[in-house]
Amino acid sequence: MPESAPFSATSLFSALTMDDLSALWLTLQLALISTLLLLILAAPLAWWLASTQSRYRVVIEALVTLPMVLPPTVMGFYLLILLGPEGWIGGVLEQSGVGHLAFTFTGMVIASMVFSLPFVVQPMQNAFAAASGRVLELAATLRSAPLDRFRHVVLPLSKRGILTAGVLSFAHTLGEFGMILMIGGNIPGRTQVASIAIYDHVESMNYAAAHSLSLLLILISLVLLTLVFALNRRSGLLSAGYSL
């Protein structure tokens, strides 16, 4: 196996196995699905945090931020226990015939969502907070009901914050390792994601394959981020001078 010059296009692809490609595909699926779900589910939470006067807010904020500071293995460990056949959630699912969630794609999506929660909630919360106050009062005096206000005032004004949240979550899931390893179990072709496949290649001294996969990840991330910054820039022009 040639260990040098893995940078030509042919060798880039020749080093990749089917398992590598499916790991990459799985990673993208995981990142996309968990990001979309997270954006939808985190929006009400972010809105509540941005608008509430409740004294429990600080507690909830701390809880939401927790995945940011804990080692991924800690989160993964408890999720594995929770979602596994003996866990509160996994056990109930197992008994009802659905089956537990350890070493499944669904389990990985849940883990990704927990892991990326603070990266989604915080930019959204900041955006929502900036898009509330006077503009919402104005909308209310113009006959706009609460949900209508959220849809036609808060969301459009929070576009950039939501976009940022989505990118952070997506990128974060691409790079996820420890937690996914715990909950997914690294089953090639089923729950093996790109970051873990790279680790396996390095472990087995297959540097060419590790290079190939790594470069592909870098490329994908770079294209995504460039796209987002370009989009952001355009909407940035629109919202320039936004002050209320």
Add this chain to the structure above:
Amino acid sequence: MNADSSLKPTFSPDISAVKPDSKQRIRCNLALRRADFELSVDFELPDCGIHILFGRSGCGKTTLLRSIAGLESDALGDVWVGDTCWQSIVDSCRANEGGVIGSENEERAQKRNFLPVHQRSLGYVFQEASLFPHLTVQQQLLFGYERIDESRRRIHPGEMIQLLNLALLLDQPTTALSGGQRQRVAIATALLTSPDLLLMDEPLAALDSSSKAEILPYLSALKGRFKLPIIYVTHSLEEAIQLGDSLLLMEAGKLIAQGSMADVLQQQNLPGIPHDLLPNLIELARGSGENLARIIGTDQFLYLGSRATARQHPDDGAALLRARVDAADILLSVNPLQSVSCPNQLQGYIEAIVPEALSGSAESVVSEVSRVVVTLASASPAEDKTRLTIRINEAQTREKQLKAGQQVWLLINRFKLI
């Protein structure tokens, strides 16, 4: 004696000065308690005209306006606009009327009768010309218009765009407008919801003087164009005099005087109203093209001279005008004068002579200046009487033996159409 008492400041909410025959369409009885502030007001207003909510900064004007709109959810009490109840305290609690509002029970009861802001038929113009930063002017204008029932649309975009001169701005983002333009768009947006009540919170306060001058004529035009009650918060007496039909004076969360602009301006010792000028307001009716205007409540005319053409406005038609005459610009004569240069000589009767209250001094000090209130001679009993107040030195009063009921002539040396 009667007239005397009417000149004393009213330190309790007094609605007697509002025309008794006009329909009382807006009723408001609100209380709100904050750590360092307490609001407690009770008033009624007719369903048209501009009602100035006047008072010093921090007296609670904005809080009251926001409470009427429902933007202060902890404001308790009754708000009725026409036949619609915006909020009320349920009947069981009204037994306690006049007492302390805001006990826990009442607060709970109140919650059941609180129309949220978006269900109140109101327009609100904020002080800092709030617009949606993500919309164009056209989208902004239609925001409220599209959200009201088609059958309720009385004011339409075309006429607002024309009235407030917005045609050239329609495609611009709201963030690209100047301060004056923003406020014009904000006013138009609010009016396009065809509200039953327009609330304006110092709409000119955040503007520079040239933008103010840009907006004021539009505001005057609104008043003539739509039969719509407007509550207008300001701490500028100039704006109040120019726009107001009636004035509600606030101090420390309480309403301390209410009445027609002209009447309140002449009350003594009201905080926030400077008395050195003692402005009189004269309401005028003019047929188009004339440079004479009949003084409402009389069959006497005021010669407008060159001012008449300056104020010619295509929309005015047979316009109602308002003139301001400061007390110092009026001379009093006990005889009609033939050989003076003043073209405006009005006949009237002394209604009362009141010593001018000296602010801040003990009662025992005798004032050297009297206020003489003159009612202009009238042949139209149906209309409100026009009164003018002037200042005369005590010595002069004695020398001329002025007394109530005496016939006098007033020489209007200088006045300003506003």
